[in-house]
Amino acid sequence: MNTQRKVNAPVVIIGGGIVGCATAYYLAQAGVQATLLEKSVLGNEASGRNGGGVRQQCRDRRERALAMASVKLWVALRTKLGFDIEYNQGGNIRMATTEQRMDDLRRESEEELQDGLAVEMWDRETLRRRAPYLGEVFIGGKYCATDGTANPLLAPRALGWAAKRLGATIMPRTEALHVQVQAGHVTAVIAKDPTGELVIETPRVIHAGGPWTPQLAQTLGVTVPIVPTRSVVAVTQRLPHLFDEFISSHDLGVYARQAREGHVHVGGAGAEHDDTFDQTTPLGTIEKIARGAAGMIPALRHVNFLRTWAGTIENTPDKVAIMDTVDGIGGYIIAAGFSGHGFCLGPIAGKLLTEWLVEGEASMPLEQFRLTRFQK
Amino acid sequence: MTEPIEIVVVGAGPGGLSAALAAAQAGARVALVDNNRQPGGQYFRQPAREFRGAASPHQRQGADLWQRVQAAGVHWWAETTAWGAAETRVLTLAGNHAPSSIQPPAIILATGTYERTVAFPGWTLPGVMTAGAAQTLLKEQHLLPGKKILLVGTGPLQLVLAAELVRAGAHVVAVLEGAPIFQKGAAHLGSLWGQWERVVEGASSWLTLASHAVPYRTSWGIVAANGNRQVAGATIARLDAAWQPVAGSEEQIACDTICLGYGFIPFTALAQLLGAQMTWQPELGGDVPTRDANLQTSAPGVYAVGDGAGIGGAALAQVEGEIAGIAAAAQLGHHADTAAQKIQALLPRLTRERQFQKMYAALFTPGAGLDTLARDETILCRCEEITQADVRRAIALGANSAGEVKSITRGGMGDCQGRMCSHLLAHAIARETQQTLAQVGRVRPRPPLFPTPIPVLGQVQAARAEESLR
Incomplete structure (x- = not known):
């Protein structure tokens, strides 16, 4: 028996990460009840497997305005989702160990101030005073007070739950197999859940499949240049309160935040490429994180690590997201390739995609996020 | 210059000791790793020995095995924790006597078990402990866990512990066996043929309890631990065939200590990290690695023996250890010609112990009711x-x-x-x-498998580089 069930939806969202969940949430708020398809469960991939940073500073200039708008949404979401997502504006410090890095940060700060983002340059003395837990190796850093952190295990899911309460249809364990196109326009999505195949008739698809986006897009003849990259985080035992900021150092290759329960999460930052869908935790990466953590926060030197996890980030060639339509496939929008920045940008992406669908135009320009920029 | 290690055996209980001995006797260079200072695992350090003054048969057997392991030239890496592993057959180790990582041609896992906890109202009160914790108190501290002790759980180890507590002077208020063993037991008597050591031990424990008039109830279990800041008593009840408490059968029993002996869960995290396929076998304690006739897992060169590959007791662990030790050594070219013959000769013992394992599982696997308390x-x-x-x-x-x-x-x-x-x-x-539990799924184990400090985590590759220079 292989009966295909048939349903319909005004919009189908493929992917239950933070971008998909936020889109479903804002669409539902605007009165559009989307159907969201997630191959496993909500927030199970990079959206739930990241450092939990919600950061505006140290962004590509194209993303900066989006990050700043997203933080405004995060502040609102803190009270609007009916669930505590542990969002905290504890600030963000990007540290430097070399004069050259300090110069880079200084140049960046000038651009950020021009763009209206309040950041401060901290010299060695200020860093010691404001962040005494940091290692002696740092000679200064850049600080953004309105940056912060949230719990990645909870925030994407809470957006999905809220969307569901507002009337969206959330379908976990449902994998989109194919997007049907007729006469140059999307007509349906064919999907598979544990009980079999189903057809969701729809005129619009938002494809937010993270690192799995290229495979499905390719069946439509659309090439999406996204490479999967492994990211690893290690978690200490519960510790007394040490710090509020999200901290990072590309020189040491690590970043960290202290979660509300006291565990310190340390992840690998910087240029390491580990292009794979493999989500096991490599021992060599644990080693690098451990060494970086000890240099960054000397108090961690004799602390036990309890857990590690690995996730799959979706990198584009320029590490900036794609939000675009495709010529010849009406109703099909790609929102993917957030390159490790999707956790912070998820809410604004969902909001802008909603405006685009409902009002025909997003309130912020999206030209910089065209897919075609890679086809030159 | 040291020759590189060919086989790393993880766990120095009965299975690991037997595996290390068999492999070393076949000519392989073997290292034996254990968290503890002393080899022997839980089985060869039975607490009662401390109080008897003289060596028990177990103790003599363990000491003898250890002597032979040493004589065979096995490298002993004591107080060493295998905290991580990778599918490339790498083990990461934390300990003063061992390298911080190693990638040997073969690994034999004899990692044993941990105790199965049960959640019921009051189980987190001070005074509730596992049977193993009570044993450790007796063994290492020479302390009784309490004055009035209730033992609840299943299996003959409860009888052994109860007898040891009584001999050490404790008041054991009752031993509750969850299984209906008197109804079910007769069908399995045949499996005891040849298990004389076990029969004698059981009978001796039984006699001790009888002479102290310790009540022993079958098809009974705990429903709740009562007390404010400390256990003051327990609510117990008769159990139906599914181990569900029978409404109306509840009784109150005064005690200050409750020992939980509801069996064991195989420790399989290392096997999983090494890439071994797992299979769900509730009668063997849960998830266990699949193994071939030589006890090799689906990960090439990775063998698994003893309770950590499925609860079966010390005697089964030993014969499995011997088989895996011979097979792993043969795989590396040591006495490959005679290995099959040697393993063949061990099969009758293996069959007998597997029969005992089946009987044990049929009698003492807790019913679903235990998880509804x-x-x-x-x-x-x-x-x-x-x-x-x-x-x-x-x-x-x-x-x-x-x-x-x-x-x-x-x-x-x-x-x-x-x-x-x-x-x-x-x-x-x-x-x-x-x-089903299979649908609920399991959480993927990840290194570090034990809480591990940064100085240990930070030297994985340094050691591996050193290793390759040898």
């Missing part, structure tokens, strides 16, 4: 203080897998790394969502 306010994850109600709330939000409930509730994220609670959480999810 928790109430909404009962804590399931002690480290993070997650109750059954918290799990229920996560399920109401749409979670229905072990991983999701962990993510939403933090259950299983604490210092015990899930060893105390992951099975409790899984059972609760399965019951609430009407799924």
Whole structure:
């Protein structure tokens, strides 16, 4: 028996990460009840497997305005989702160990101030005073007070739950197999859940499949240049309160935040490429994180690590997201390739995609996020 | 210059000692790793020996085995924790006597078990402990865990512990056996043929309890531990065939200590990290690695023996250890010609012990009722203080897998790394969502498998580089 069930939806969202969940949430708020398809469960991939940073500073200039708008949404979401997502504006410090890095940060700060983002340059003395837990190796850093952190295990899911309460249809364990196109326009999505195949008739698809986006897009003849990259985080035992900021150092290759329960999460930052869908935790990466953590926060030197996890980030060639339509496939929008920045940008992406669908135009320009920029 | 190690045996209990001996005697260069200072595992350090003054048969057997292991030239890496592994057959080690990582041609896992906790109202009160914890108090501290002790659980080890407690001067108020062994036991008497040591030990424990008039009830179990800041008593009840407490049969019993002996869960995390396929076998304690006739897992060169590959006791662990030791050595070219013959000669012993294992599993595998004792306010994850109600709330939000409930509730994220609670959480999810445990799934083990400090984590590759220079 292989009966295909048939349903319909005004919009189908493929992917239950933070971008998909936020889109479903804002669409539902605007009165559009989307159907969201997630191959496993909500927030199970990079959206739930990241450092939990919600950061505006140290962004590509194209993303900066989006990050700043997203933080405004995060502040609102803190009270609007009916669930505590542990969002905290504890600030963000990007540290430097070399004069050259300090110069880079200084140049960046000038651009950020021009763009209206309040950041401060901290010299060695200020860093010691404001962040005494940091290692002696740092000679200064850049600080953004309105940056912060949230719990990645909870925030994407809470957006999905809220969307569901507002009337969206959330379908976990449902994998989109194919997007049907007729006469140059999307007509349906064919999907598979544990009980079999189903057809969701729809005129619009938002494809937010993270690192799995290229495979499905390719069946439509659309090439999406996204490479999967492994990211690893290690978690200490519960510790007394040490710090509020999200901290990072590309020189040491690590970043960290202290979660509300006291565990310190340390992840690998910087240029390491580990292009794979493999989500096991490599021992060599644990080693690098451990060494970086000890240099960054000397108090961690004799602390036990309890857990590690690995996730799959979706990198584009320029590490900036794609939000675009495709010529010849009406109703099909790609929102993917957030390159490790999707956790912070998820809410604004969902909001802008909603405006685009409902009002025909997003309130912020999206030209910089065209897919075609890679086809030159 | 040291020759490189060919086989690393993890765990120095009966299975690991036997494996190390067999492999070394075949000519392989073997290292034996264990967390403890002394070899022997839990079995060869039976607590009663400390009080008897003279060596028991177990102790003599263990000491003799250890002497032969030493004589065979096995490298002994004591107080060493294997905290991580990778599918490339790498083990990462923390200990003063061992390299910090090693990639040997073969690994034999003899990692044993941890005790199965049970969640019921009051189980987190001081005074409730596992049978193994009570044994450790007796053995290492020469301390009685309490004055009036109730033993609840299943299996003959309860009798042994009760007898040891009585001999050490404790008042054992009762021993409750969950299984209906007098009804079911007769069918399995044949499996005891040849198990004379076990029969004698059982009979001796039995006589001790009888002479002290310790009540022994079968098909009875605990429902709740009572008391404010400390155990003051227990509510116990008769159990039906599914181990569900029979309504109306409850009794109160005064005690200050409750020892839980509900069996064991195989420690398989290393096998999983090494890439071994697992299979769900509740009668063997849960998830266990699949193995071929030589006890090799699906990961090439990785063998698994003893309780850590399926609960079966020390005698089975030893014969499995011998087989894996011979097979692993033969795989590396040591006495490959005679290995099959040697293994053939061990098969009758293996068959006999597997029969005993089957009988044990048929009699003493707890029924599903054991997992229904928790109430909404009962804590399931002690480290993070997650109750059954918290799990229920996560399920109401749409979670229905072990991983999701962990993510939403933090259950299983604490210092015990899930060893105390992951099975409790899984059972609760399965019951609430009407799924099987297989559908609920398991949380992927990840290094570090034990809480591990940065100085250890930070020297993985340094040691591996050193290793390759040898």
